[in-house]
Amino acid sequence: MRRRDEADFTEFAGAAIGRLRRTAYLMCGDWHRAEDAAQDALVRIYRRWDKLNRQNGLTTYAHKAVVSVVLDQSRRPWRREHTTAEPGDLPCPDAARTIDDRQLVIAALEGIPAGQRACVVLRHYADLSIEETAQVLGISIGTVKSQTSKGLLALRAQLGERTSS
Structure with missing residues (x-):
C-alpha cells in the first residue's frame, strides 16, 4: 500500500472506529466482542482498501464488514453459550x-x-x-x-x- 493510501486508511479508521464499535455493541450486547468486531472489520477494510470506492461505498462497506463480523462471531461454537x-x-x-x-x-x-x-x-x-x-x-x-x-x-x-x- 502506498504511503498516501496508508495515511487515508489511518484517517478513516480513526474516524470510523467509534461508530463501528457502537454498532457492533448494539448487535451483540458485549463491549469486548464489539471491540473485536470493529477491529476485525477494519482489518477487512484494510485488505480491500485499494479496491474500495472511497466516494460512495466506504461507509456502506464498513457497516457491511462489522455486521458480517458480528454475525460470524455469533456462529462460533464457543459463542453459543451466550444466551439472549x-x-x-x-x-x-x-x-x-x-x-x-x-x-x-x-x-x-x-x-x-x-x-x-x-x-x-x-x-x-x-x-x-x-x-x-x-x-x-x-x-x-x-x-x-x-x-x-x-x-x-x-x-x-x-x-x-x-x-x-
Missing part, C-alpha cells in the same frame, strides 16, 4: 429511574433474532436507508422492511412489558 435475554430477564425500571433507559433497550435488542436486530440497528442507529441496509446485509428491500417492522414490534412488546410493570 428472555423478556423476564430484562431489568425492570424502578420508580426512582436509576436504571438507564439505554440498558433496557440494549437488553431488549439481545432478545430479538439476529436478522431483525441487524435491520433495526442499521436503520435506526446507523441511520442507513432501506436500500443501504439491504446492500449491507445482502438481502432484498422487502426483507429489510419486514425484518425492521418485526424487530420494532418485538422491541415494543418487550419494552412495553417492562415499563408497565
Whole structure:
C-alpha cells in the first residue's frame, strides 16, 4: 500500500472506529466482542482498501464488514453459550429511574433474532436507508422492511412489558 493510501486508511479508521464499535455493541450486547468486531472489520477494510470506492461505498462497506463480523462471531461454537435475554430477564425500571433507559433497550435488542436486530440497528442507529441496509446485509428491500417492522414490534412488546410493570 502506498504511503498516501496508508495515511487515508489511518484517517478513516480513526474516524470510523467509534461508530463501528457502537454498532457492533448494539448487535451483540458485549463491549469486548464489539471491540473485536470493529477491529476485525477494519482489518477487512484494510485488505480491500485499494479496491474500495472511497466516494460512495466506504461507509456502506464498513457497516457491511462489522455486521458480517458480528454475525460470524455469533456462529462460533464457543459463542453459543451466550444466551439472549428472555423478556423476564430484562431489568425492570424502578420508580426512582436509576436504571438507564439505554440498558433496557440494549437488553431488549439481545432478545430479538439476529436478522431483525441487524435491520433495526442499521436503520435506526446507523441511520442507513432501506436500500443501504439491504446492500449491507445482502438481502432484498422487502426483507429489510419486514425484518425492521418485526424487530420494532418485538422491541415494543418487550419494552412495553417492562415499563408497565
